[in-house]
Amino acid sequence: MISTIAKLGDLNTPCYFYDMTLLRRTIASLKEAIDNRPIHVHYAMKANSNPEILRAISNAGFGADCVSGGEIRLALKCGFKAADISYAGVGKTDDEINLGLECGIGCFIVESIEELAMIGDISATRGAKAPVALRINPDIDAHTHHYITTGLKENKFGIDMRLLDKAIDTLDRYQSLQLKGLHFHIGSQILTPEPFVELCHRVNRLSKQITSHGHNLEFIDTGGGFGIDYDDPDANPIPDFKPFIDAIMDNLDMSLCNYVIIEPGRSLVAQCGTLLSHVIYVKEGIEKKFIILDAGMNNLIRPALYGAHHRIENISTKTGTTYEKYDVVGPICESSDIFAEDENLPRTRRGDIIAIRSAGAYGETMSSTYNSRPLQSFILKD
Ligand code: LLP
Numbered sequence: 001m002i003s004t005i006a007k008l009g010d011l012n013t014p015c016y017f018y019d020m021t022l023l024r025r026t027i028a029s030l031k032e033a034i035d036n037r038p039i040h041v042h043y044a045m046k047a048n049s050n051p052e053i054l055r056a057i058s059n060a061g062f063g064a065d066c067v068s069g070g071e072i073r074l075a076l077k078c079g080f081k082a083a084d085i086s087y088a089g090v091g092k093t094d095d096e097i098n099l100g101l102e103c104g105i106g107c108f109i110v111e112s113i114e115e116l117a118m119i120g121d122i123s124a125t126r127g128a129k130a131p132v133a134l135r136i137n138p139d140i141d142a143h144t145h146h147y148i149t150t151g152l153k154e155n156k157f158g159i160d161m162r163l164l165d166k167a168i169d170t171l172d173r174y175q176s177l178q179l180k181g182l183h184f185h186i187g188s189q190i191l192t193p194e195p196f197v198e199l200c201h202r203v204n205r206l207s208k209q210i211t212s213h214g215h216n217l218e219f220i221d222t223g224g225g226f227g228i229d230y231d232d233p234d235a236n237p238i239p240d241f242k243p244f245i246d247a248i249m250d251n252l253d254m255s256l257c258n259y260v261i262i263e264p265g266r267s268l269v270a271q272c273g274t275l276l277s278h279v280i281y282v283k284e285g286i287e288k289k290f291i292i293l294d295a296g297m298n299n300l301i302r303p304a305l306y307g308a309h310h311r312i313e314n315i316s317t318k319t320g321t322t323y324e325k326y327d328v329v330g331p332i333c334e335s336s337d338i339f340a341e342d343e344n345l346p347r348t349r350r351g352d353i354i355a356i357r358s359a360g361a362y363g364e365t366m367s368s369t370y371n372s373r374p375l376q377s378f379i380l381k382d
Contacts, residue, residue, distance in 0.1 A: 011276060011278070011353060012377055013276050013277050013278045013294050013295065013353070013376075014275060014276065014277045014293075014294055014295035014296075014299045014376040014377075015275075015276050015376050015377040015378055015379055016050075016273055016274070016275055016276075016359065016360075016363060016364050016376060016377075016378040016379075017273070017274045017275075017276050017355075017378070017379050017381065018050070018052070018053065018272050018273050018360065018378060018379070018380050018381070019272045019273075019274075019381050020052070020056060020272070020380050020381060020382050021381070021382060022237055022238070022271060022272040023053065023056055023057075023268070023269065023272040023360075024056065024060075025237075025238060026237075026238050026239070026267075026268055026269075026271070026272065027056070027057065027060045027062075027268065029238045029239075029241060030241050030264065030267075030268065031060070033241035033242040033244075033245045034241075034245055037245070037249055037260075038254070038258065038259035038260060039245065039248075039249070039259065039260045039261070039262060040063060040084070040219070040259055040260070040261045040262075041062040041063065041261075041262055041263075041264065042062065042063040042064055042065040042084065042085075042086055042221075042261050042262070042263045043057045043062050043063070043064055043065065043263070043264065043265065043268060044065040044224045044263045044264065044265030044266075045064050045065065045066060045071055045074070045075060045265070046065075046067055046071070046265060046362075046365060047265030047266050047268070047269050047270075047360075047361040047362055047365065048265075048269040048273065048360055048361055048362075048363070048364060048365055049071065049074055049364075049365055050364055050378060051074070051077070051078050052378075052380055053269060053272075053360075054074065054075065054078035054079070054080070055078050055079055057268065058075075058078055058079035058080045059079065062080075062084075063080060063081070063084030063085060063086070063106065063261075064080040064084065064085050064086075065085075065086050065088060065224070065263040065265075066085055066086070066087050066088070066105075067087070067088055067089040068089060068096065069093075069095065069096040069099045069100075072085060072087060072096075072099060072100060072103060072105060073099075076103060082103045082104045082105050082106070083104065083105075083106045084106055085103075085105040085106055085107075086105070086106055086107045086108075086109050086133070086183075086221070086261070086263075087100050087105055087107070087108050087109060088109035088111065088135060088183070088185075089109075089111065090111045090112065090115075090156055090157060092108070092115060092119075094118070094122060097118065097119055097122050098122060098126075100130075101122070101123055101126055101128050101130060105131075106131060106180075107131045107132065107133050107180050107181065108130055108131065108132045108133070109132075109133050109135050109183045109221070110132050110133065110134055110135060110159070111135050111157060111158055111159065112159060113159060113163060113166060113167050113170050116132065116134075116167060116170050116171060116174075116177070117170055117174075119132060119177065120170070120171075120173070120174030120176050120177045121176075123174075123176040123177065124174065124175070124176035128176065129175075129176055129177070129178050130176060130177055130178065131178050131180045132171070132177050132178065132179060132180060133179070133180050133181040133182060133183045133219070133221060134159055134164070134167055134171075134179070134182055134183065135157065135158040135159060135182075135183040135184070135185070136158055136159055136161050136164060136182055136183070136184060136206055137155060137157060137158035137159060137160055137161060138158075138161060138184050138186065138199055138202045138203070138206070139161065139202075140186045140195060140198050140199050140202060141186075141195070142186040142187030142188075142190050142195045142225060143190070143192075143195060157185070158183075158184075158185075161202075161206060164206060164209055164210070165209075165213075168210065168213045168215070171215075172213075179210075179215050179217070180217075180218045180219060181217050181218050181219035181220060181221055181257065181261070182203065182206060182207060182210065182217060182220055182221070183221040183223065183261075184199055184203060184220075184221065184222055184223050185222075185223025185224060185225065185263065186199055186223065186225060187225050188224065188225050188227075188265075188266060189225070189227040189228070189266065190225040190226065190227050191227040193243045193244050193246070193247035194247075195225075196222065196225075196244060196247045196248055196251075197247050197251050199222060200222070200247070200248060200251035200252045201251065203220055203222070203252060204251075204252065204253040204256065207220065207253065207256040207257065208253075208256065211256060217256055217257040217258075218257065218258050218259070219257050219258060219259050219260060219261050220252060220256070220257045220260050220261070221260070221261035221262075221263065222248050222252075222260060222261070222262055222263075223262070223263050224262065224263040224264045224265045224266070224267075225264075226239055226241065226244050226264055226266070226267035227239070227266070227267070228266060228267055228270045228271060228358060228361075229271075229358075230270075230308070230309060230310060230311065230357075230358050231309075231311065232311070233271050233311055233357045233358045236271075237271045238271065239267045239271075241267070245262075248260060248262070265361060265362075266361035266362065268361075269360040269361045270358050270359070270360045270361035271357075271358055271360060272360045273358070273359045273360020273361070273363055273364070274355050274356065274357050274358075274359055274360075275295055275299060275300050275310075275355070275356040275359040275363060275376075276295075276353060276354070276355055276356075277293040277294050277295035277299075277353070277354050277356065278293070278294050278351060278352070278353060278354075279291055279292070279293060279348055279349065279350055279351060279352045279353075279354060280292050280293065280294050280331065280350065281350060282326075282348055282349060282350060288326075288327055289324060289325070289326050289327070290326065290327050290328075290329055291326045291327070291328045291329070291345070291348050291354065292329055292330075292331060293328065293329065293330055293331070293339070293354055294331065295330055295354075295356070295376070296329075296330025296331050296332040296337050296371075296373070297330055297332050297334060297336065297337040297370070298330075298332055298367060298368050298369065298370040298371065298373050299330075299363070299367050299376045300339070300356060300359055300363045300366075300367070301366050301367070301368075302359075302362060302363070302366070303338060303339050303340070304334070304336040304337060304338070305366075309340060310339065310340075310356045310357055310358050310359060311356075311357040311358065312328055312339060312340055312343050312345065312354060312355070312356055312357070313345075313354070313355045313357065314345050314346050314348050314352050314353070314354055314355075315352075315353050315354070315355050316349075316351070316352035316353045317346040317347065317348070317349075317352060318346075321346045321347055322346070322347050323344050323345065323346055323347070324344075324345065324346075324347055324348075325342045325343065325344055325345075326342075326343050326345055326348065327340070327341050327342065327343070328340045328343050328345075328354065331371075331373075332370060332371050332373075333371060339356060364376070364378065
């Protein structure tokens with residue numbers, strides 16, 4: 001893959017490079033792991049909402065997990081069916097709720113009792129019936145970075161499970177609300193299936209609590225979170241979905257719902273994306289050498305925000321050359337604008353191309369124009 005990039009010649013950097021073949025193989029591998037079991041995939045488009053990526057995913061027949069009115073509009077434009085769109089997020093505005101109702105989205109994922117009442121009021125005014133799923137905070141530790149752990153009870157997401165009865169009471173007061181399912185999301189970059197096993201046991205108990213109130217559940221949504229190999233993307237370009245899918249399907253009580261929804265984001269798109277950048281300077285300090293790139297935290301914020309490490313490669317030099325230790329940094333006026341410290345790389349020169357791997361998820365979508373820098377471009381390889 002990298003050699004193909006190297007042949008691209010005059011590259012306009014910084015830019016995201018997407019390997020669409022790898023994306024399609026990843027999608028196929030997820031379908032294979034699902035193996036005709038009753039699972040609907042709603043791609044979490046916050047991971048990457050590049051229209052070309054969205055079209056490839058909607059062509060696969062997947063739905064979309066959206067978190068804003070903007071994402072709903074874009075999903076529809078890129079081929080997702082309204083009925084296959086779910087809409088989560090703790091702060092849906094009245095306008096966004098109205099948009100969801102107008103478009104006929106499949107489900108609102110409701111994150112608080114206050115929001116449930118608001119969706120009930122707005123849909124009643126419109127003479128509509130809003131399909132809703134309650135997002136319950138299951139208080140399960142996903143054992144991942146604390147910024148991307150979402151299912152612990154002190155998180156802002158979802159309805160505390162101790163408030164479930166109260167949420168059902170609110171729901172029962174509104175003719176304009178139709179309960180479709182329960183939703184959970186415990187975190188991101190989860191590397192083992194165990195947290196999902198724990199989640200399923202909790203879900204079974206909560207689903208029984210719901211059915212004891214006389215409600216049937218069409219679906220259980222277990223959210224996203226499957227992790228990927230940031231250390232060695234070439235060894236594991238496609239995540240092993242099967243242990244996660246099996247953990248969910250072997251432990252969920254399927255007598256309590258008709259089908260399961262999963263919302264993978266990162267695991268579908270991370271490995272197909274690479275951030276490409278030119279070296280502007282190699283700065284020789286007293287104790288350190290710096291590779292200064294034309295890409296910065298404005299293009300890929302994960303290292304600065306989460307201390308994440310992405311594999312870094314110099315794709316201009318031949319292997320077998322001398323290696324040296326470098327701090328790889330961007331041009332932004334922030335000390336946290338560092339991609340890696342003491343990275344062992346072949347001797348690097350001004351003008352070399354540096355590839356920052358596994359950047360297809362939460363890269364382009366989280367980029368900004370900080371320091372009045374233009375947004376990066378992108379290229380696709382089929
Ligand atoms: N469903 C819900 C409700 C979510 O909040 C998320 C991600 C997903 C699905 C998709 O999770 P995934 O399969 O991608 O793990 N910017 C951070 C990750 C934030 C995740 C936010 N929620 C990062 O770069 O690591």
